[in-house]
Amino acid sequence: MVFTATIQSRSDLGSSLAIRVGRSEGFWSCQPGQFYLLRTGAAWSPYGRRALFPTLIDPNELGFLLAPSNDPGLAWLAAQPAGTALDLIGPQGRGFMLHEHQRRILLMAEASAVAPLFALIPPALARQASITLLLHGRRRADLLPAAALPPAVEYYTACDDPLPGQPTTLDDAFVSALNWADGLYLAGSAEFLRQAKAVVTEARFAVTSGFAQAVAPVALPCGVGACMACLVDSGRGRHRACVRGPVFDLGELAL
Amino acid sequence: MTGTVELAPQHKVGLSLANPVMLASGVAGYGDIQAPGLDLAALGGLVTAPVTRRPARRNVPQIQELPGGLFWQRGDWNPGLRIVLRDFAPLWRRLALPIIVHLAADDPGEIAALAGGLEGVRSVAGLELDAPDDDPRLATDLVWAARQAADLPILVRVPLTAGDDLVKALLETPVDALVVAPPAGARIDPASGHLVYGSVHGAALAPLVTARIAALAGWVEAPLVACGGIHNLDDALAQLAAGARAVQIDTAVWVDPSLPGRIVAALAG
Numbered sequence: 001m002v003f004t005a006t007i008q009s010r011s012d013l014g015s016s017l018a019i020r021v022g023r024s025e026g027f028w029s030c031q032p033g034q035f036y037l038l039r040t041g042a043a044w045s046p047y048g049r050r051a052l053f054p055t056l057i058d059p060n061e062l063g064f065l066l067a068p069s070n071d072p073g074l075a076w077l078a079a080q081p082a083g084t085a086l087d088l089i090g091p092q093g094r095g096f097m098l099h100e101h102q103r104r105i106l107l108m109a110e111a112s113a114v115a116p117l118f119a120l121i122p123p124a125l126a127r128q129a130s131i132t133l134l135l136h137g138r139r140r141a142d143l144l145p146a147a148a149l150p151p152a153v154e155y156y157t158a159c160d161d162p163l164p165g166q167p168t169t170l171d172d173a174f175v176s177a178l179n180w181a182d183g184l185y186l187a188g189s190a191e192f193l194r195q196a197k198a199v200v201t202e203a204r205f206a207v208t209s210g211f212a213q214a215v216a217p218v219a220l221p222c223g224v225g226a227c228m229a230c231l232v233d234s235g236r237g238r239h240r241a242c243v244r245g246p247v248f249d250l251g252e253l254a255l
Numbered sequence: 256m257t258g259t260v261e262l263a264p265q266h267k268v269g270l271s272l273a274n275p276v277m278l279a280s281g282v283a284g285y286g287d288i289q290a291p292g293l294d295l296a297a298l299g300g301l302v303t304a305p306v307t308r309r310p311a312r313r314n315v316p317q318i319q320e321l322p323g324g325l326f327w328q329r330g331d332w333n334p335g336l337r338i339v340l341r342d343f344a345p346l347w348r349r350l351a352l353p354i355i356v357h358l359a360a361d362d363p364g365e366i367a368a369l370a371g372g373l374e375g376v377r378s379v380a381g382l383e384l385d386a387p388d389d390d391p392r393l394a395t396d397l398v399w400a401a402r403q404a405a406d407l408p409i410l411v412r413v414p415l416t417a418g419d420d421l422v423k424a425l426l427e428t429p430v431d432a433l434v435v436a437p438p439a440g441a442r443i444d445p446a447s448g449h450l451v452y453g454s455v456h457g458a459a460l461a462p463l464v465t466a467r468i469a470a471l472a473g474w475v476e477a478p479l480v481a482c483g484g485i486h487n488l489d490d491a492l493a494q495l496a497a498g499a500r501a502v503q504i505d506t507a508v509w510v511d512p513s514l515p516g517r518i519v520a521a522l523a524g
């Protein structure tokens with residue numbers, strides 16, 4: 001669908017910006033992990049639409065989280081005041097499959113890529129699932145404040161410039177959370193996912209199908225399945241992430 | 256301005272479009288583009304993404320944004336002709352608009368094999384191929400190879416940067432229409448630091464393509480198709496007024512999927 005939506009509110013969340021958009025008619029219908037294509041700027045500059053993952057999916061409202069970025073399109077969006085009309089296409093792609101049986105859900109992300117995992121929290125809580133979020137930031141300032149999360153979510157962080165006594169990696173927390181979790185959801189760079197996959201393989205002997213899902217770490221320049229610049233390799237061949245993903249089973253993703 | 260357009264008047268079957276608005280090669284995949292707001296059925300024709308004879312897996316396309324446009328290294332990734340026909344020919348039949356298959360090869364033998372593989376495929380209305388802008392001899396060999404292997408109308412893409420020598424050479428072949436295509440470009444790949452080659456796309460191309468079409472229209476009798484730069488109705492009108500018989504909307508369709516339909520409607524109105 002092609003929508004015009006209006007920015008309803010903007011609020012700072014640590015060094016990130018949270019915005020909420022609403023539309024006057026129709027309802028949002030989107031799965032966590034699906035994305036919208038947002039036209040940014042005017043007069044074709046910046047040129048391409050930006051792929052944005054909703055952090056909040058409500059019938060009347062979508063939330064987006066803008067991490068600090070040098071991207072001119074995202075900078076344009078971050079500068080828009082409430083009331084600005086936005087041009088959106090979507091939802092695009094295939095999102096996460098929140099499995100019925102999962103009750104102990106582990107989310108792990110790099111701070112710059114956490115947005116798609118956020119949208120999993122409300123449906124998981126609605127199923128009485130326990131949720132743990134592990135977040136790694138390059139800078140302490142990139143980490144989201146705990147207040148951004150529902151109180152029921154356990155939250156652990158690590159960063160490359162920690163305060164004394166705080167961790168630089170999530171390794172220990174991840175290994176112990178893996179013993180507890182019955183579902184793992186990941187978002188981050190290829191290197192981040194590679195390391196996570198190695199840890200899962202070591203801890204559980206294999207990445208069993210259905211246990212872990214990840215957002216493919218690729219750019220989505222067209223987002224509509226045309227340019228072939230988002231190809232990812234999986235055990236079942238090579239796929240356009242914007243069509244067959246961007247969410248894939250971690251065991252299938254060749255990283 | 257609208258109405259049926261004939262892109263291959265010298266061809267015994269011809270290549271007739273219901274209107275002059277097409278989609279350029281690669282911007283709609285093999286017709287399986289997932290762009291809400293884009294009405295393929297309203298178009299005059301669609302050129303597929305490039306197809307090679309065998310699956311090509313080495314060079315994955317890459318795109319970098321430029322101010323007001325983008326730089327596209329097309330790579331060669333595609334599943335190969337056999338799989339493309341298996342997976343997409345049924346879709347082409349359902350789309351019920353002229354499908355022009357873009358052949359990707361710089362060897363006459365490969366072009367002949369590709370063209371021969373498409374001869375007799377009912378949903379294929381024509382072939383498009385790329386003329387290398389620095390080698391008129393090879394360009395003409397490619398066209399002859401395609402013609403000898405298949406009796407389909409042939410469109411040849413001539414980059415905006417190519418000179419008249421290439422056009423003159425092509426006019427000595429059984430080419431049916433010339434497509435003035437986005438120019439080649441080069442830039443430093445930020446990841447590798449190496450010079451990489453691709454094509455340049457964006458709104459600033461519209462007047463350049465229009466000027467080239469106007470120049471060619473003065474002496475080229477074959478139908479001309481303008482590809483590149485169209486980002487609004489005025490761009491399309493200018494290219495048609497300059498002498499293009501049809502236009503191919505390029506990467507603008509990713510940003511504004513309803514643009515082709517709006518242009519078709521405006522031309523009809």
Ligand code: FES
Nearest residue numbers: 223227228230242
């Ligand atoms: S982003 Fe272009 S094909 Fe996926």
